[in-house]
Amino acid sequence: MKALKINIIVLLMCCSAALSGQSKGDYTFEKMEWQNPLLQSSNAAFMRLSDTLLTTLGGSFTDLNAGVLHKAGSFRNAYDPKSSTDAVLDVKSYTRLGKLYLSGSFGYDYTWMRQARLLGLNEPARSPFMLTDTIPGNASDEFYRLQAAAALPLGEKFTIATDLRYTAGMMAKKKDLRNLNTLMNFEFRPALSYTAGPFTAGVTAGIRRRTELIEYKQIDSSTEKYIFEISGLWTCNAQGYSDSESTRSKRYKQTASYLAGAALQYNTGNLVWTAQFDMDRSNDKQGETKYNNFKAGDYESLLLNGSTSLQFGLKHRLSASYSNEKGAGYKYLQRQELDPASMVRQWVDYARYNCYSDRYSNLDASYTFRQAESLTSISWGATAGFGMSDRERAYTEYPQRFCQDYRTLSASLSFTKYLYFNNLNIEITPSAAYTTSPDGTMFDTVNEDEGHISITSSGTKEFVLTSALRQEYGYLTADVLSAGLKLRLSRQLEKATIYGVINAGGWAGSVTDCTDPSSVTLQKRGCSSLTIGFIF
């Protein structure tokens, strides 16, 4: 922590004095993207495209802010807490040292969660496999995030760059069965760009490594607790939990990702066309941390994301993006055998079979109009958006197959009014969105050999976590009306600009019980946040 503090101070000391004649506080990252749509791209070499802007800003731009975000309400996913409060500290900076372009960020956030359950993993939606308990309880998590990128021009046309990201964190549940998760993410991306006249092209490739260690513990041994092995689509195997050193559940999750990206830009000054393509190929493995080779399951996914935008001057922007994700979950056929050399029982692999599939696609399009004289002198702006998504999931133990599918359509509208009073700038942004799900099936059970074999549950255990399945599906397919209001105030001080952002919003979801379509409940959730920051 001490080393991190020193690095932030060094970074801040590199910033040059405030530019003369124009306030840095007039700029935000959102406004700067109109000058360089590739500013926050995954390709760090595109920082060079902000050269003119950085000169205007005196060679550097830093945004330091701290805030609190609170969410509460009944409209939530199965693993969302009933309420949460998030305290955040964030600093982000761009600077130029001679020919070298640098960017860096440091973030710290601490979240208090109330009545959270099914959080066997920090991000349960990323994998179909999870070891978890179902009892709601308070939890908290704490993360440190570091990012550093550097870009170096090689002559007039080429730029090379590298981007490093590191995240470390912990999450802990405060009620039996209580899990302690320790996380580490590391990402490394070299990049290259080429500029010739109005054309700019860039490629990037990288690796990401995510590691999560999960340990379960039971403090109160006077009551029975159950732990669930989830295998996809909330199918599960439950067993009673006994806490001792030898039986305590310790799970690891390791994800290795291979990243690639390409981008193309045509920029005549008045017309900017941008196209980006990103690929994320991930292999996820879960197992026990004991040295016995037990494997819980693998999940392989491929995410392809393409986006394009067409910008006319500072007033018009048309954007569209399409993403497609395909995933496959695998279980291992293992048998515990005595190793004659070490006299230790080990799990030996014999086969791996595909049991889970997940396909998701999403299309978004939006149009933004701004009444703007310059990057920082804007009267008002409005954005209208449209989106659609499609998802299919299936879990199969042939001949038994469980399927789920749904589609969503959404529309959104936001409006921003900019007001300028001497040293005080005000932005007011009301927004609204509506999402609906025209059709879908929560859980279809198919016997693919019906004439030959009948399928029944064994014992009294359910093999699907029905409550979680219904809550998740109800949340994802609800008709949702959301509305929000954002107020941003900024004031120029002697050497910096101070700003504050107040956000308030809410969702109202009309959730249908798929087992009884006539049963529709209205659930709500609200959020509010306060952020105070400095720009210099």
Place this chain on the structure above:
Amino acid sequence: MKRIFAILVSAMLLASCIEDSIEKASLKIRISFPEGTEQAVAESISLEDLNITISNKSLPFNYSCHPDENGEIEMELGCGKYDLLASVEYESGLSANTSASEFILTSEGIIQDDGTTGAPVLDLTLNIAKPASIIIRELYYHGSSTPEGANYTNDRYIELYNNGAVREYLDSLCVCTIYPHNSTSGNNPWAGRDTIPIAGMCWMIPGNGTQYPIEPGQSCVLAFCAVDHTNRATSRLDMSRADFGFYDPLLSKHEIAAGIPALTRIIAAQGTAWTLSIHSPAVAVFRPEHGVAAYLADPSLWERYEIGKTSGTKYWHIAKDWIVDGIECADTPQKSVKRLPTSVDASYIYMESAHYSGKVITRREKGMAGGVMKYKDTNNSAEDFITDVAPNPHFNR
């Protein structure tokens, strides 16, 4: 430049393809009568009546089907790990079963014990169940807790019952658990053999041959510690009413109330207490064919090292035909490789409640006959027992 770009893109896309296909595997099951089956018995059992249940060990659901008149059936399943049980019970009391424990089926065949892949065929021989007179009616192995919440295992017991129609004698009846102490997933080196190893200590009901009769419908409770646990454990069992206690003065962890006869520890093993697993014991009640004295007098015949070893721990063995009754208790379906032969227990049973729950497994009632209760006894614990019930030992005191 263009060609290189095209090749790079193609290579990237090919390398990143996600395979998403369900692999199916063929399985053929062939069930036959054992050699020497009497004609009358073979004619009483129709192989088509056998109910084949294949348990998926990944998720708690079963596949059910029936073979043809020749006892054969062929099907397609997904690759996975399964247990198979085939059983039939007739109203006359005649029953038959057979099983295959934890086999791994891949698209290429069934994984054998030595790790090689064999043909996807299961050849199974029926066990014609012979109802026994002396059965285990109730087994309490999970343990409970003290009023303060600590784990407590001294209140456990085994209850024997005369399910027959005539008086039997308990003298020289032996009680033990089968090795390994806990159920596992994986291979059992002693599987398929005619003798099975005892795990640790073995106990015998004493007597001169006619000292301890048990009448039809009567129980006999064998207590781990035959004392009153009413104030010690949440189970509130008074084991000072038991018929016998597992007690030896050399075992510091065992207790016995005054007036209760002690079982005789005929195989000492090691430790200060009898190891009755709280997770998954395989309990057997047996009587050596030529008597206990003759059995113990010949360690060269009955005491052996583990298969494939020539040093280390030696285990006393018993012939599977000596077993009067036995129960295979598994911890979970994922850890249920069989220790008892299928002729003793075709399947296994497991508790859904957590350890130290204070709950027991108890035999299903079949109905009254001749004024006494008869219990279900098809040599298939999955069918014969109910799990996770409150203890209800039938005391004689």
